[in-house]
Amino acid sequence: MGAPILSCVSKGIPGIFMDCHMMVAQPEKWVDDIADAGGALYCFHLEATTDPLPLIDAIHARKMKAGVAISPDTPSTAITDEVAESADMLLVMTVYPEFTIRSNASASAGRGGQKFLERCVPKVSELRARFPNKDIEVDGGVGPKTIDVCADAGSNVIVAGTAIFGASEPENVIALLKAKVEIAQAKIAAQRS
Numbered sequence: 525m526g527a528p529i530l531s532c533v534s535k536g537i538p539g540i541f542m543d544c545h546m547m548v549a550q551p552e553k554w555v556d557d558i559a560d561a562g563g564a565l566y567c568f569h570l571e572a573t574t575d576p577l578p579l580i581d582a583i584h585a586r587k588m589k590a591g592v593a594i595s596p597d598t599p600s601t602a603i604t605d606e607v608a609e610s611a612d613m614l615l616v617m618t619v620y621p622e623f624t625i626r627s628n629a630s631a632s633a634g635r636g637g638q639k640f641l642e643r644c645v646p647k648v649s650e651l652r653a654r655f656p657n658k659d660i661e662v663d664g665g666v667g668p669k670t671i672d673v674c675a676d677a678g679s680n681v682i683v684a685g686t687a688i689f690g691a692s693e694p695e696n697v698i699a700l701l702k703a704k705v706e707i708a709q710a711k712i713a714a715q716r717s
């Protein structure tokens with residue numbers, strides 16, 4: 525989904541918060557297009573840039589929030605304190621970005637439905653311990669069966685594709701995911717105080 529689609533969405537739903545996860549090489553190139561199209565948060569992959577701090581500044585200069593994503597094989601320590609403190613959100617991918625293996629063994633890019641990688645969850649706990657007040661997002665294979673570990677690890681922003689769009693009652697799934705996060709966040713806050 526590119527900037528033209530985002531423009532249509534922002535015109536159709538004024539004020540919508542569009543969290544734009546940019547699974548692209550050279551994320552520096554698209555900041556202006558996404559800002560012009562109404563993007564509210566521009567999340568880039570740490571692996572895709574050599575210079576995250578100026579990129580975060582460029583995103584902020586266009587009045588968007590900045591997110592920093594890490595792929596399954598990138599450790600949480602790759603996000604330095606300086607980068608995390610400049611960013612508004614950290615995204616721990618719990619699937620490999622841009623690649624889906626379907627049940628019939630064919631593969632296609634940029635779609636949901638991959639298996640949740642539980643081995644990525646400790647990275648959420650590590651980041652939550654380092655950054656108690658930062659938004660920490662998880663993306664990939666998250667749904668009713670996998671939300672507990674994500675929420676308990678400290679994730680407070682949830683991306684769910686298949687779990688919602690494949691549900692007969694999507695609103696119930698959304699409500700469940702939100703409730704789990706709220707309960708876990710309250711528990712984490714109580715443990716801190």
Ligand SMILES: O=C(CO)[C@@H](O)[C@H](O)COP(=O)(O)O
Binds near residue numbers: 620621664683
């Ligand atoms: O784009 C990606 C991965 O390439 C993710 O955002 C997934 O699309 C999330 O979908 P589900 O795993 O929840 O179905």
